Amino acid sequence: MKKPLLDVRDLAVAFDTDGGAVHAVNGVSYTLHEGETLGIVGESGSGKSVHVLAMLGLIPRPPGRITGGQVLFEGRDLLALKERDLRKIRGGAIGFVFQDPMSSLNPGMTVAAQIVEPLRIHLGLDARAARARAKDLLDLVRIPNAGARLDQYPHEFSGGQRQRVMIAIGLSCRPKLLIADEATTALDVTVQAEIVALVQELKRELGMAIIWITHDLGVVAGISDTVQVMYAGRILERGPVDDIFSDPRNAYTLGLLRSLPDLSGGRAGRRRLHQIEGAPPDMRHPPPGDPFAPRNAFATPRCRAEMPPLVQAPGAAPGHLVAAWYDLPKLLAAEAAR
């Protein structure tokens, strides 16, 4: 097994609002190893983006605050670092690619100026060397005629190209970890596929670990080693990608999988898309038990009263963890028998 790179322990984040504190992240723990690609799935408000932004000091504080936990990156607790030291990690050892490439690039700065910044800050390159490196990076993310495009502004690039520029910035200092937050969500499906392919290719070349945050299970299946399903600021299930898709143990994961369109069975195999009934809980008053219980047809009384711990799923592949009081495969078998 490779060395652990990022060790998140019991991370909790809250946002103070007029209506009381919103508990966005409630005790998230996981380990990411060097070179591993972790796909984090969940709907809006599941805490998937917030917990990552919070551990690098990127949520606005106030109203946001970290209410507990530890985040060890290469053995150092990010939450205990001073802003000044955290800044040395952001953009250096940890690179970011954000969701909307239209709004995530500064409209008033040339692409070169934006790529050069981390190179000068973290690698201490002089202006000329940084510019040469910026051109190489644009080549790396397959932007044609890179040299001529350095001095153009973001609005002169297409959406897909802008996301490539974002990736160039994220990878500029050869990070050990690349965090892609909904990196393909704002793009056309064909462009999405190109970007995913590009990231996979770059990963083979550069060998960094990736946290790929998305609500798109299709993208996760294509890119991840490990999948982690989040809901209401908690991890409900986590494990090797194939195992999660073939043998889901949490009802929420199952709901997500069932809501994927299935085109494999031809006309006969087509069915109405499954929809998970209800809405996520109000995180100002999170339910005492399993947060998904109110929407879960399989929920037991214990689910509503007590939060299940995240433990190895019995009979599943090693490392396949689930938080559920019920035994999903058994319930499904019973359902099929009826």
Next chain:
Amino acid sequence: MLRFLARRLALAVPTLILASMIIFALQQLLPGDVATALTGEERDPQVIAFIRQKYHLDAPLPVRYAYWAGGVLRGDLGESIRLQKPVSELIVEKLPVTLELACLAMLVALAIGVPMGVLSAVKRGQAADTIANGVALWGLSVPNFWLGILLILLFSVQLGWLPASGYVSPFESLSDNLAAMVMPAFVLGNAIAAVMMRHTRAAMLGVLGSDYVRTARAKGVSPMRVTLRHALPNAAIPIITLGALEFGQLLSGAVLTEQVFSVPGFGKLMVDAVFNRDFATVQGVVICTAATYIALNLAADLLSAAVNPKLRRA
């Protein structure tokens, strides 16, 4: 860029014509004319009739407008009947004074308003923000003439550091000139600084919450650089637009402040002209001010285009 400039300049022409027509028509609403103003108490009907005839005051409104507009096109703004001087000469005389005062006031406004606005946006909800907002509220609420009088009381009467009034040309003595200008410039600038601060704060808050500012922070950029290099230029457009408008306002003359400090600028010229029904002067000043406004707005647009690359193609 050149096409943009040409189009804007072409648009300026109808604006100026319209402005001149409006001011020409509005003046007719004032009771009396220059003839009654000049003859004073006596009101000798013969004299009045003579003056009216001499200056075509008895001609119909469109004819008078045509007389005047024809002159303007030849570069002749007419003559101040009361002062017996060409209006253009009066403008050339007073404009530098107003221009200097406006520039100094603008400098004060920018030097106070923008940093304060940036600071209060960055320190939103903290003590610095509260203080800056309080100062701005004070700046907005204090009447200029009153602040002027208080300043004169303190710095001229009590401390004797600055002259209470009067104007010295900078070509005579720069230090005396600045000593005379510093108080009126501060009074005018202070009020604008407050508006400036509010707009800067609002614009900065919008920009600081944007995705690209988060991107900059995620790259490890220092807070100072995030604020000044990433956020401020993108917040600059409303500040530039406001600055141009306020500057135009200043150039049309600060009537009360000029009165308090006895600064012989546009404001005083204009007020005197209106009271004397010296319509040629009023029109000359208005047309000159309107032209300056248009030029300033154009300058603001060009500056915005320099700041925002997206506007350059428009």
